[in-house]
Amino acid sequence: MIKAVLLDLDQTLLNNPIDAFLMEYFNLLEVFFKKRGYNNSIQQALMACVADLERPHDITLTNYEVFMLRLEKELKRSQSGLKDDFDIFYGEVYPQLKRCTAPVEGVQRLIEALLSLDLSLIIATNPLFPTSAIEQRLHWAGFSDLTQFAFITTAENMHFAKPNPAYYAEILARVGIEPDEAIMVGDDVRNDIEAAATLGIYTYHVVENVSQQTQADRQGTIIQLEAAFKQRWHQNLAIKPLHPKMIAPQFIGNVGALFGLLDQVQPHYWEQHPDPEEWSILQIVCHLLESEVQVQRPRLLRILEEDNPFLTAPKTPPGPQSPPCAPNGLQVAKDFAKERQNTIKLLSTLNEAQWYRPxxxxxxxxTNLLEMAHFTAQHDRLHINQLCETLGNCH
Structure with a gap:
């Protein structure tokens, strides 16, 4: 059952020809920063930041943190000084770019229709810009109330960017849904359609002229999409079979989602028990680490090494009254991230036949190895959602 709709922003909810927009954006940036005494090219520095995200990098860092580390090196300025200057730019200069954009016909009616169907709405825009810039573009698209969106991806709250499928996996884990419970709506084949479909997310390609050749589950205009939802198109989608390419992005994206939530944890939250019958945040993170080392990866290895093994129930984990595995929650989370990378490395060596070992x-x-790997991803999301609920009740 579809529970959420992911919506691209530029050229989907907002007319914003990206080439013209970026040209004007970089022109304004260069002028602004030269006036503030910067000698190096801001455009080149930002492109280096994007390149860093496209390469293997520390997935415990947000996109914003990756950018700041690179900008500090490229521009020879402190991160605090860079933040102050960019805040001024986005507050005082960036609003000029509204002239490059225009609202899209039918967008407001689409949002109303989706909300009337009790669907969660996520703004799935490429998180290369800070929150301020993305919120401004949403306002330009005609949205005054941003609380109607369950989640808005920004440089500050995401750890991946399009077209990395892990970006979509991170969203799913943050909002607590499975891939087959979401539809991605966007205009870009590579960034929106192919990347989301890699995970098994359903897709709608926003185009003015329908083509016979499309990788999306459906295509058309925003107005046609509203009509499709009113006709309950989303209730009759074909089941997508599991595929090995779905697994690694979920394994990585789930780690990003975990760290996105942990960024919100205040020091005194870690060992709180809002519900005395449930784990604390620290205990949840401990469970993820212990399960990865003692249950999840060993189970996959056993399927690889034995012929049709019988997988017994794992040992019952410690209860909420048990002491946590370690005092430092962030370090436990980092240890989990390292162990997860080891699991991903294992899976990267598999051939097609090994994925389907019974x-x-x-x-x-x-069952088979592929299904058990998918179960591991679901196990992640179960406890990330548990952590989210616990965090929301901490004081």
Missing amino acids: ARHYIFSH
């Missing part, structure tokens, strides 16, 4: 599960009966 096993027998104490609950699921006949």
Whole structure:
């Protein structure tokens, strides 16, 4: 059942020809920063930041943090000074770019229709810009109330960018849904359609002229999309089979989602028990680490090494009254991220046949390695959602 709709922003909810917009954006940046005594090219520095995101990098860092580390090196300025200057730019100069944009016909009616169907709405714009810039573009698109969106991706709250499928996996984990419970709506084949479809997310390609050749589940205009939802198109989508390419992005994206939530944890929250019958945040993170090392990866290894093994129930984890595995929650989370990378490295060596090696599960009966790997991703999301609920009740 579809629970959420992910919406691209530029050229989907907002007319914003990206080439013209970026040209004007970089022109304004260069003029502004030269007046403030910067000698190096801001455009070149920002492009180096984007390149850093496209390469393997520390996935515990937000996009904003990755950018700041690179800008500090490229521009020879402190991060605090850079932040102050960019805040001024986005507050005083960036609003001029509104002239490059225009609202899209039918967008407001689409949003109203989706909300009337009790669907969660996520703004899935490429998170290369800070919150201020993205919120301004949403206002230019005609949205005065941003609280109607369950989540808005920004440089500050995301750890990946388009077209990395892990970007979409991070969104799913942050809002607590599965890939087959979401539809991605966007105009860009590579960034929006192909990347989301890699995870098994349903897709709608926003185009003015319908083509016979499309990788999307459906295509058309924003107005046609509203009509499709009113006709309950989303309730009759074909089931997408699991595929090995779906797994690694979820494994990585789930780690990003975990650290996105942990960024909001104040020091005194870690060991709070808002519900005395539930784990604390620290205990949840400990469980993820311990499960990865003792259950999840060993189970996959066993399927690889044994012929059709019987997978028994794992040992019951410690209860909420048990002491946590370590005192430093962030370090435990970083250890989990390292162990997860080891699991991903293992899976990267598999051939097609190995993904489908059979096993027998104490609950699921006949299964295979691919299904068990997908179960690991679901296990992540279960406890990330638990952490989110616990965090919301901490004081």
